[in-house]
Amino acid sequence: MKIILTINNVKREVEISPSEFLLDVLRRLDYMSVKKGCDTGTCGVCTVLMDGKPVLSCSVLAASADGHEITTIEGLENDPEFKAISNALLEEGADQCGFCSPGLILNVYAMKKELKNPSEEDMKKYLVGNLCRCTGYVPQMRAIKKYFEVKA
Amino acid sequence: MKEVKRPIKKVDGYGLVSGKPVYTDDLAPKNSLVVKILRSPHAFARIKNIDVSKAEALEGVECVLTYKDVPKNRFTRAGQGYPEPSPYDKYILDEYVRYVGDEVAVVAARDEITAEKALKLLDVDYEVLEPVLDFEKSKGSKSIIHPEDDYQSEVFVSSDPKNNIAATYEMSIGDVEGEIEKSDVVIKERFYTQAQAHVMMEPHAAYSYIDMQGRLVIVSSTQVPFHVRRILARALDLPIKKIRVIKPRVGGGFGGKQAIHGEPYVALVTLKTGKPAKVYYTRKEVFESTYTRHPMRFDVTIGADKNGKINVIDVRGLSDTGAYGEHALTTFMVAGSKVLPMYNKVKAVRFGGDVVYTNHAPAGAYRGYGAIQANFAIESAMDMLAYKLNMDPVKLREINMIREKETSPIFKIMGEGREGVDMIVRSCKLDECVEKGAKKIDWENKFKTKKEGKKVKGVGMAIAMQGSGIAKIDMGAATLKLNEDGSFNLLIGATDIGTGSDTILSQIAAEVLNVPTESIIPYSSDTDVTPFDVGAYASSTTYVSGNAVRIAAEKMKEEIIKAGAEYFEVSENEVEFDGKEIKAGERKITLKKLAEVLYYNENQKQLSTTGSYVGEESPPPFMAGYAEVEVDTETGKVDLLNYVAVVDCGTPINPNLAKVQVEGGLAQGIGMAMYEEVKYDKNGRLLTNNLMNYKIPSRVDIKKLNVELVDSYEPTGPFGAKSVGEIGIDTPPAAIANAIYNAVGVRIKDLPITPEKVLRALKEKK
Ligand code: FES
Numbered sequence: 008m009k010i011i012l013t014i015n016n017v018k019r020e021v022e023i024s025p026s027e028f029l030l031d032v033l034r035r036l037d038y039m040s041v042k043k044g045c046d047t048g049t050c051g052v053c054t055v056l057m058d059g060k061p062v063l064s065c066s067v068l069a070a071s072a073d074g075h076e077i078t079t080i081e082g083l084e085n086d087p088e089f090k091a092i093s094n095a096l097l098e099e100g101a102d103q104c105g106f107c108s109p110g111l112i113l114n115v116y117a118m119k120k121e122l123k124n125p126s127e128e129d130m131k132k133y134l135v136g137n138l139c140r141c142t143g144y145v146p147q148m149r150a151i152k153k154y155f156e157v158k159a
Numbered sequence: 160m161k162e163v164k165r166p167i168k169k170v171d172g173y174g175l176v177s178g179k180p181v182y183t184d185d186l187a188p189k190n191s192l193v194v195k196i197l198r199s200p201h202a203f204a205r206i207k208n209i210d211v212s213k214a215e216a217l218e219g220v221e222c223v224l225t226y227k228d229v230p231k232n233r234f235t236r237a238g239q240g241y242p243e244p245s246p247y248d249k250y251i252l253d254e255y256v257r258y259v260g261d262e263v264a265v266v267a268a269r270d271e272i273t274a275e276k277a278l279k280l281l282d283v284d285y286e287v288l289e290p291v292l293d294f295e296k297s298k299g300s301k302s303i304i305h306p307e308d309d310y311q312s313e314v315f316v317s318s319d320p321k322n323n324i325a326a327t328y329e330m331s332i333g334d335v336e337g338e339i340e341k342s343d344v345v346i347k348e349r350f351y352t353q354a355q356a357h358v359m360m361e362p363h364a365a366y367s368y369i370d371m372q373g374r375l376v377i378v379s380s381t382q383v384p385f386h387v388r389r390i391l392a393r394a395l396d397l398p399i400k401k402i403r404v405i406k407p408r409v410g411g412g413f414g415g416k417q418a419i420h421g422e423p424y425v426a427l428v429t430l431k432t433g434k435p436a437k438v439y440y441t442r443k444e445v446f447e448s449t450y451t452r453h454p455m456r457f458d459v460t461i462g463a464d465k466n467g468k469i470n471v472i473d474v475r476g477l478s479d480t481g482a483y484g485e486h487a488l489t490t491f492m493v494a495g496s497k498v499l500p501m502y503n504k505v506k507a508v509r510f511g512g513d514v515v516y517t518n519h520a521p522a523g524a525y526r527g528y529g530a531i532q533a534n535f536a537i538e539s540a541m542d543m544l545a546y547k548l549n550m551d552p553v554k555l556r557e558i559n560m561i562r563e564k565e566t567s568p569i570f571k572i573m574g575e576g577r578e579g580v581d582m583i584v585r586s587c588k589l590d591e592c593v594e595k596g597a598k599k600i601d602w603e604n605k606f607k608t609k610k611e612g613k614k615v616k617g618v619g620m621a622i623a624m625q626g627s628g629i630a631k632i633d634m635g636a637a638t639l640k641l642n643e644d645g646s647f648n649l650l651i652g653a654t655d656i657g658t659g660s661d662t663i664l665s666q667i668a669a670e671v672l673n674v675p676t677e678s679i680i681p682y683s684s685d686t687d688v689t690p691f692d693v694g695a696y697a698s699s700t701t702y703v704s705g706n707a708v709r710i711a712a713e714k715m716k717e718e719i720i721k722a723g724a725e726y727f728e729v730s731e732n733e734v735e736f737d738g739k740e741i742k743a744g745e746r747k748i749t750l751k752k753l754a755e756v757l758y759y760n761e762n763q764k765q766l767s768t769t770g771s772y773v774g775e776e777s778p779p780p781f782m783a784g785y786a787e788v789e790v791d792t793e794t795g796k797v798d799l800l801n802y803v804a805v806v807d808c809g810t811p812i813n814p815n816l817a818k819v820q821v822e823g824g825l826a827q828g829i830g831m832a833m834y835e836e837v838k839y840d841k842n843g844r845l846l847t848n849n850l851m852n853y854k855i856p857s858r859v860d861i862k863k864l865n866v867e868l869v870d871s872y873e874p875t876g877p878f879g880a881k882s883v884g885e886i887g888i889d890t891p892p893a894a895i896a897n898a899i900y901n902a903v904g905v906r907i908k909d910l911p912i913t914p915e916k917v918l919r920a921l922k923e924k925k
Pocket residue numbers: 042043044045046047048049050051052053054063064065066
């Protein structure tokens with residue numbers, strides 16, 4: 008079947024099979040920042056924004072994304088918010104293997120739009136679905152707090 | 160120092176955070192055949208027959224392989240030095256399947272859906288055999304997991320497959336029985352550690368193709384590209400020169416990728432079909448069919464005099480290697496060799512036991528590599544000893560622990576698989592780590608405060624050591640190449656798997672050459688292009704590969720001076736190089752200009768140098784870990800309020816990255832202590848085969864980690880550095896168990912420490 012996806016502000020008509028998930032379609036279309044880390048919607052590395060809201064692309068049927076706007080990290084490269092988040096992570100060395108980074112950054116990006124003055128606990132709750140096995144989270148949280156300019 | 164001891168950003172960082180296509184599956188050719196593996200539903204069975212005809216007939220299926228189609232060369236998947244200290248007990252595909260998840264057959268199809276369909280069309284007739292699922296009953300069991308007559312193993316591994324023994328080790332110094340007898344206080348306890356899954360975020364992935372010279376190229380998410388090449392050569396019956404292995408960015412490893420996993424399957428498909436082929440493990444496959452940490456059992460006896468001086472430590476171990484003997488001997492030996500030397504003042508010490516096969520998923524390398532298991536047992540037992548002596552556990556450590564300029568006979572007796580090397584510990588700030596950690600957690604007050612109420616707080620501590628590479632075995636090499644603009648390519652076999660090693664190795668080269676790190680362009684690793692390195696394991700990169708880079712850079716400096724001398728037509732000792740300019744008296748030329756001249760104008764030549772390094776010793780990083788917990792006495796729930804880690808890793812090349820290594824290690828160790836456990840049902844089927852059933856700590860679970868690196872200088876390390884990749888994981892299990900005891904007086908001796916266990920123990924105590 009054919010669907011219309013607006014990916015990073017570019018509208019495209021995409022041929023999909025009805026059982027395909029958004030994750031697989033995006034990777035097939037070369038949006039390789041969207042990673043696959045699990046089979047159960049539990050790791051967060053496949054996070055993308057759908058109409059500005061974070062979703063797990065591994066759990067969204069591509070068909071149900073028809074007509075929606077999808078944002079991946081590829082679409083944010085020139086966004087000052089992306090630059091600020093990623094720079095904060097880089098400065099803390101919180102990008103270890105980096106496999107969790109794109110998904111995390113998208114979620115932080117959405118969190119900034121959604122939450123006003125979140126506490127560290129609020130942030131952790133918001134980001135709890137973004138697993139990371141390398142950093143122990145602590146350096147990521149240091150970076151994210153800096154980005155939010157929240158004093159610990 | 161300009162470039163080292165600086166927290167610069169990772170050189171590959173921007174590419175990672177901006178989601179560039181840099182991991183294996185991102186790079187696989189679009190026309191790759193998709194490889195899927197049929198896996199055994201039985202814990203132990205013999206394949207009587209496989210009917211592949213229906214799968215082969217399916218449109219889009221290009222190749223189906225069974226045990227009848229693979230070379231019959233036994234090998235070990237373990238990525239270790241050669242000859243490996245692990246038995247050759249595996250075929251690419253075997254008539255026997257030895258655990259639920261073992262490889263039965265391989266299908267390659269034009270897309271994933273077809274490959275999955277084809278898997279379902281394979282008709283396998285199994286003769287189900289009686290599995291061995293309890294490692295304490297494996298030795299001498301009627302079921303022999305490796306009955307094959309072409310089983311091979313190096314003599315020093317002491318395998319005895321007829322008795323389900325993959326490896327055995329025994330060592331003893333002094334009169335153990337006599338010293339126990341003479342001791343005023345004796346602790347004798349049994350401890351268990353569980354299987355833990357690595358859960359690196361990027362699943363195992365590999366793809367392969369044939370290059371224009373007809374050679375097999377494998378791109379793999381691996382920690383050990385050179386070992387992959389050698390193991391594949393054996394398994395596939397190909398000369399090493401016919402294989403090229405490339406490692407792109409890797410999404411974490413932790414030991415789980417210190418082996419071959421999907422590589423032989425894509426390779427075989429490519430060899431059979433001539434087409435590119437790729438495999439990307441599902442998370443279920445990663446859980447079910449790769450590696451876990453070796454579960455171990457320890458019987459620990461410690462004898463001390465009444466003043467707290469420890470005279471003797473006796474450790475009897477049993478380790479479960481699962482279906483294959485990968486890393487069996489070495490993880491077991493490390494359980495002794497990377498814990499016992501901390502107590503170097505004993506008069507007698509003994510360590511030994513068996514590593515047995517079971518029909519569980521194979522255990523393999525995992526950060527900590529035996530040390531974390533034994534650390535839990537021995538550091539828990541030390542705590543018990545302290546209480547029995549009525550002595551502060553910190554004091555007990557201070558009386559007995561190793562100090563700078565001291566040694567332990569164990570260094571020489573126990574290496575990895577073999578004898579080790581004699582070594583004096585040139586840098587050891589363990590005393591400072593213990594002292595600082597105690598202050599940071601406020602030990603004095605918190606240890607002694609009254610323990611009462613519904614929720615009770617307590618503190619516990621443990622000390623740890625690890626190594627820096629495997630002395631006299633593991634070699635790393637690096638090549639520096641001057642470019643015409645004065646920049647340098649740094650070609651390293653060392654394998655950055657997310658640790659930041661490309662960055663710190665560049666910093667080391669830059670420091671020696673006195674150039675900015677941005678002038679160094681690191682590339683790792685590609686067996687055709689980069690020099691040899693054993694890979695990312697055994698905490699070797701900073702120390703071993705770092706020294707190789709240092710040597711290569713020192714040689715490069717000499718080459719530049721030599722080229723400058725030729726250019727100015729003076730002798731070399733009249734020439735200076737400060738990183739920017741080459742000077743001879745009044746005359747000078749910039750490096751950039753000299754490089755250009757060397758390429759195009761005069762006396763043309765390529766400046767290129769290679770350094771190799773093999774450790775003469777393996778200087779241990781040390782640390783003290785302090786946990787503060789709050790135990791809910793009504794539910795058994797343990798909250799880890801704070802974890803203080805004070806670490807001696809020498810002088811860190813990049814303090815940020817070293818610290819993050821420790822933080823990541825701590826979180827993984829906390830996972831092992833409190834959350835994670837690989838569980839099977841009674842038939843050997845994995846219950847924890849996804850991230851919902853197998854819980855790793857989330858952001859909410861990790862509260863406060865307080866890491867400090869103390870000032871230390873390792874004279875044999877590059878710019879004083881030691882390695883830091885593993886040490887962070889070692890202390891949480893014991894320190895947390897000890898803190899729980901301090902809080903509520905119950906001692907959990909088997910991991911993980913779950914609320915159920917704590918609650919049960921609390922009830923029993925009443
Ligand atoms: S791939 Fe793990 S949550 Fe989507």
